[in-house]
Amino acid sequence: MAITLQFAGFDTKDLGVSTSPLAELMAMLHVWAEPDHHFDSSAQIQEIARQLDDQLIAEFNELSPLWARFRARFFFPLASDKNQIFERELAVLAALPLETFVSMAAEGIRGFSKGLPAAEKLLHDQSGRAEFLETCRSRSLGRFELADQLLQNPPEFRSRIIRFLADCWSSFFSREWEGLFVPLGGAAAQLAGKLQRADPATVVATLSVTAKAFPGLSEVRFDKLQQRRVQLSGRQLLLIPSRWIGNHLTVKDHAGYPVIVHFPAQAGQKEVLKIQQVRDRLSALSAESRMELFRHISAEPMTTSELAARLGQPAAQISRSLRVLREADLVVSERRGKLVYHRIDTAIVLRLGPDLLATLTR
Incomplete structure (x- = not known):
């Protein structure tokens, strides 16, 4: 609208x-x-x-x-x-x-x-x-x-x-x-x-x-x-x-x-999410398998192989779940030497509630 x-x-x-x-x-x-x-x-x-x-x-x-x-x-x-x-x-x-x-x-x-x-x-x-x-x-x-x-x-x-x-x-x-x-x-x-x-x-x-x-x-x-x-x-x-x-x-x-x-009029207006961005973030966390993965990397950064071993899932499936979470801006992947570690974006997660409210009521 x-x-x-x-x-x-x-x-x-x-x-x-x-x-x-x-x-x-x-x-x-x-x-x-x-x-x-x-x-x-x-x-x-x-x-x-x-x-x-x-x-x-x-x-x-x-x-x-x-x-x-x-x-x-x-x-x-x-x-x-x-x-x-x-x-x-x-x-x-x-x-x-x-x-x-x-x-x-x-x-x-x-x-x-x-x-x-x-x-x-x-x-x-x-x-x-x-x-x-x-x-x-x-x-x-x-x-x-x-x-x-x-x-x-x-x-x-x-x-x-x-x-x-x-x-x-x-x-x-x-x-x-x-x-x-x-x-x-x-x-x-x-x-x-x-x-x-x-x-x-x-x-x-x-x-x-x-x-x-x-x-x-x-x-x-x-x-x-x-x-x-x-x-x-x-x-x-x-x-x-x-x-x-x-x-x-x-x-x-x-x-x-x-x-x-x-x-x-204030300088540096905080970005207000589009409805689709809110929907994508909520959808990314709605699947039980992705939420369980999300909980693991909220405790500490982990590699794809570590997540696969802990969750008992194929590495390819872990990669697909990580991609969904990353596209929703909920996960950050960082290379450290030869390994890539995945962690949640804490700032984004902390603002899930306020961002949702601001977007719905603007």
């Missing part, structure tokens, strides 16, 4: 790069809500959370469906300003047309966009409203309660979100942003320079290890657990660097507003 950006007919004057404190705060909240998906950052965010008061934590828990998985569109810039300011972003959110806010909030609470009724139907049509609430209830009681609060009083619901975001700023995020403003601004400036020298699709394809450019089609595809095609012709495209997003690049597309690519 993939999110595809179609660049055919796209005007580069509609392309911008910007930092966004609101988007970065949302990224922090997302890590806080989904620590198992961001194991590299979860300890740091939990340390911050331990310093917060109970009321803010309770509000975070109740509102978390808005950023836990799908992430509501209004947390990203609603205008293509070069550099966003937090107070201004909150002011733009406060001035967002009410029906647009309801649509974006409902999409975030439910957790997916497909088949979402129009805001007018959610607010005024009993059957559409009931269907939406029941869908949210089927996902979780928390989502249902949040959806009901949204539809009962949209202006108060928006004010509640803005108050919570302002409290986050004063409690912890203003200090966090002081340390992030310069490096994220540098990442944005560096990317803007690249866009002046190269084709935008080519540059956008470098923003994530999950991306692939198709120059002949003027497309960039991001390997995601979604299937969507976004036509950029006549649209604005805004690229936003993030420290807290990890490797989890996000694409947001809401009619009438800039298409957002929220991308990891």
Whole structure:
């Protein structure tokens, strides 16, 4: 599955790069809500959370469906300003047309966009409203309660979100942003320079290890657990660097507003495995004979003949098993004089669990 950006007919004057404190705060909240998906950052965010008061934590828990998985569109810039300011972003959110806010909030609470009724139907049509609430209830009681609060009083619901975001700023995020403003601004400036020298699709394809450019089609595809095609012709495209997003690049597309690519800005992104690589590694260890061989060389490096003697198997069969494990990057073979020794790649094996999780949830 993939999110595809179609660049055919796209005007580069509609392309911008910007930092966004609101988007970065949302990224922090997302890590806080989904620590198992961001194991590299979860300890740091939990340390911050331990310093917060109970009321803010309770509000975070109740509102978390808005950023836990799908992430509501209004947390990203609603205008293509070069550099966003937090107070201004909150002011733009406060001035967002009410029906647009309801649509974006409902999409975030439910957790997916497909088949979402129009805001007018959610607010005024009993059957559409009931269907939406029941869908949210089927996902979780928390989502249902949040959806009901949204539809009962949209202006108060928006004010509640803005108050919570302002409290986050004063409690912890203003200090966090002081340390992030310069490096994220540098990442944005560096990317803007690249866009002046190269084709935008080519540059956008470098923003994530999950991306692939198709120059002949003027497309960039991001390997995601979604299937969507976004036509950029006549649209604005805004690229936003993030420290807290990890490797989890996000694409947001809401009619009438800039298409957002929220991308990891940290240097040296860790490679994210392709699904086939994960499948190959799990398959390599699924056979009992290969697992038994694997256990032997986990204790000490061994030659093919030693393994054949220990396991009571022909050397040719041992060689075939080693080849499967080696092709899955689980085994390293090293020559020492006239002999070749086989050992497990400890670093790869240690990351089997985290790599599997990162690949499945990107």
